[in-house]
Amino acid sequence: MNTILRDGIREFHVRPEKLIQPLFVVEGNGIQEEISSMPGQYRYSVDQLVPHVARLVSLGVDKIMLFGVPHDKDDVGTSAYEEAGIVQRAVAAVKAQLAERVLVITDVCLCEYTSHGHCGVISGGRVDNDRTLPLLAQTALSHVRAGADIVAPSDMMDGRVGAIREALDSEGFETVPIISYAVKYASAFYGPFRDAAESAPQFGDRKSYQMDPANARDAVAEARADIAEGADMVMVKPGLAFMDVISRVRAATDVPLLTYNVSGEYAMVKAAAANGWIDEANIVEETLVSFFRAGCDMVVTYFAEQVAKSYAGV
Numbered sequence: 001m002n003t004i005l006r007d008g009i010r011e012f013h014v015r016p017e018k019l020i021q022p023l024f025v026v027e028g029n030g031i032q033e034e035i036s037s038m039p040g041q042y043r044y045s046v047d048q049l050v051p052h053v054a055r056l057v058s059l060g061v062d063k064i065m066l067f068g069v070p071h072d073k074d075d076v077g078t079s080a081y082e083e084a085g086i087v088q089r090a091v092a093a094v095k096a097q098l099a100e101r102v103l104v105i106t107d108v109c110l111c112e113y114t115s116h117g118h119c120g121v122i123s124g125g126r127v128d129n130d131r132t133l134p135l136l137a138q139t140a141l142s143h144v145r146a147g148a149d150i151v152a153p154s155d156m157m158d159g160r161v162g163a164i165r166e167a168l169d170s171e172g173f174e175t176v177p178i179i180s181y182a183v184k185y186a187s188a189f190y191g192p193f194r195d196a197a198e199s200a201p202q203f204g205d206r207k208s209y210q211m212d213p214a215n216a217r218d219a220v221a222e223a224r225a226d227i228a229e230g231a232d233m234v235m236v237k238p239g240l241a242f243m244d245v246i247s248r249v250r251a252a253t254d255v256p257l258l259t260y261n262v263s264g265e266y267a268m269v270k271a272a273a274a275n276g277w278i279d280e281a282n283i284v285e286e287t288l289v290s291f292f293r294a295g296c297d298m299v300v301t302y303f304a305e306q307v308a309k310s311y312a313g314v
């Protein structure tokens with residue numbers, strides 16, 4: 001009886017349709033390689049990615065976020081906005097196969113595509129915000145031309161949401177939404193991602209354009225600024241160490257709110273579980289439900305597939 005009542009009055013649920021699975025796509029053919037610091041996560045070549053996404057969709061994970069790992073990098077991130085770039089080809093292939101059955105979100109940033117690993121172009125040893133904006137706008141536009149449903153800028157340059165909105169509108173893509181990583185901290189929790197995406201900065205760090213984890217007040221201002229520029233949804237990243245920030249942004253804004261349960265959060269759970277130190281399934285459930293309790297509408301998480309599988313009983 002108590003269980004029946006508990007189920008009835010439960011406030012928050014983790015459901016596959018609330019989760020977005022990040023996926024890494026690489027050049028080549030026949031590739032599915034595990035990322036060593038993220039057990040259970042793989043880099044896929046386009047031909048392998050498509051059947052994998054089809055499997056995800058059949059499990060109920062019908063929202064994916066694509067990250068490209070290109071062959072060629074240069075100082076201005078040319079491969080990010082090429083018409084036949086890795087993400088552009090991946091989007092087109094996934095959409096050709098699955099069309100409206102999957103929602104494809106693309107990460108818009110230069111760090112995976114620049115030889116120096118920074119999220120923008122460099123002038124005089126520093127990231128040049130304003131010279132980066134047109135390149136981000138071009139990247140977003142090339143993703144949408146390829147068929148992306150939503151673009152998600154994660155670079156943290158000032159003014160990029162406005163620049164992307166304008167570029168999309170100018171080509172008739174007024175209805176394509178922007179998810180802005182409005183509140184993104186300079187976090188140590190991104191470590192495994194930078195291995196996966198080969199995007200670690202080759203000099204310096206990202207502290208000049210990502211936020212200081214010691215600050216919270218800024219977060220609401222950042223979110224409001226991006227909404228004013230045209231962001232349709234905003235994201236707080238990382239998630240676990242920033243629950244207070246999630247609930248502040250929730251209280252101060254009305255747009256849909258997301259968080260990114262990042263690579264370091266995933267890797268820690270996997271490492272402890274592999275040692276038999278924690279009950280993985282319960283840790284994952286508790287972690288994800290806490291994001292919804294804090295005020296999120298959707299969560300980007302490497303656990304999406306695994307949660308959907310347990311839901312489906314497979």
Ligand code: PBG
Nearest residue numbers: 109111154189190193262263264
């Ligand atoms: C930048 C980007 C990063 C992540 C998502 N987009 C890395 C960074 O800012 O260094 C991190 C995601 C994760 O850790 O899972 N393109």
